[in-house]
Amino acid sequence: MRANLSHYPMAALLLSIATSSSVLADEVASYAVDITARISSDIRTRGVSDSLNRPGAKITVQVAHESGLVALAEFTTVSKKQFLEGNGAGVLLAGGYRFGDPEAWHFGLGLAAEMFPGAQYKAPNRFDFNTFTLTDERSTNYNSQFAVLEIGYGALEGRVARVLSKTYRGANTGGVCGTLLLYREDPTKGLECYAKGDRNSRGSMLYDLDYKYALGMNTSLKLHAGYQQLENFSEGNFADYGVGLLHHWWGVDWGVDWVTTKTRARELYLADDDGHTRATDDSSWVFSVSRQF
Template identity: 50%
Template sequence: MRYPLLLLALGAALCTGARAEDTTKLPRAEDAAMASFAVDTEVKLVSDQRNRGISDSLNRPGAQLSIQMAHESGVIGLVQLSTVSKKAYTDADGVNLLLGVGYRFGDPDAWHFGVGLATEFFPGAKFYAPHAVDLEAGAPVDFRKTRYDTSYAVIEIGWGALEGRILNVLSRSYRGADTGGVCGQILSVSEDPTKALECYARGEANSRGSWLFDLGYKLPLGAQTTLNLHAGAQRIRHFSEANFSDYSLGVTHTRWGFQWSAEWLATRTRARELFMVIDGDRIRRQDNSKLVISVARKF
């Protein structure tokens, strides 16, 4: 399984620190230091590019370029380019582009808040899948194209190092989660078509209005080291089989001007068929638990 809105990065994670960046994290306006306007550029290499615990790079290494802009008024923006698997995102150019804009306010050491909009694009990526099944003929029908591009509205509420984020999907689908993307995916990788037929029997639907939740906490372990804790959940509208939760525990250490991170990520999925990709003569999972290593440098 996997619009026109500039979507804000408020977010979690892919995903912070060693963990693959969650494509929804708001950079802090206070990071602008004393300048009225600041631009921070970060280059990151990861052993596995993960989003909400799911591998976007099909368990292979990846890279990410982030440009964060912050004004002293609290207005913030983000441009982020990440590598993704062309097999996980069919016909993709191999990249994910995230654009975000928003506003953050409050005391970073006490209550603070953020609101924003963001959109992630998967240039070239699309898939064709059946949106119905002819029960008499026993064959899938109504093949249509679906794209993975997704838009979100984001709200952030935090207290000191504890931060919670709520995202609502504004686009027609969440990363391709429609009848073809969910029911069709189950049908393509499962030997037993029962689950797929039950999915199709509910009629055609999309996942606009889905909710994503994140809760993160950073605990300093010293001047150069931080413990990162995260828990997340996604509730996909009309497709409960696509619901899942993710968890991570990691450490980030700053040395020689680089941020070195190691993080253990785990997921609890309801329908593993939705997180399987056909790779040649084998099927690879995207939702397996894994230790992810990364190194980042800011300029």
């Protein structure tokens, strides 16, 4: 079994402040609360499917205080065949501070934690080259923690996240090297990976750049580019791109996105589906419907 390296835990949402919700006032200050429900044909995280290329749902609760403090909780359906032994749910909790002019330069700092309750996998973390056997089997979860920096100008948003936890989505020697050894016909890359010793992915860097442009008639164009730099495991590095349209009609946002990835080792983005191997990094159209309450 292996780590699930399908990318970034929606840190792009970490520092976004609601712009179309009612403001509640108290004696001290005001704040805005948004609740958004979304269903889509696929749950994609920076171009890679977390739902094994199948439909899923997401609920986001976001609170923004006038001081610039932001808090977010997000609940997502994910595939149990990718996040092994879990209950099919992903949870993102985040908090941060944003300042500046939303129409010009603006900045943000925050922390985020992504969790997959109960999900874990077992894999050998060492290869004994004397006996030519795999040893030191351990359990690893998929949970991750991040520090996030945001820099934007108007509708252009750039974000950088650094992984603070021991692993990023479970990426360690057992998860990465074991997967290369399991799925590649030529075992050389897997053995070379094990030969580098026991490593983790703390310090991985995640980069995102997003732009949203109003086309008129309640329609917006969305552009995205991202890059994942996996610490100690360059095999897991990849770039992702996306372009989409969002149309507001009947109080509902209707979206269509084309997403694509450029992975270096596709084996890390394969999943077993009842005896069939499925790629989760294929280019795809993603259709979505969301409503804000």
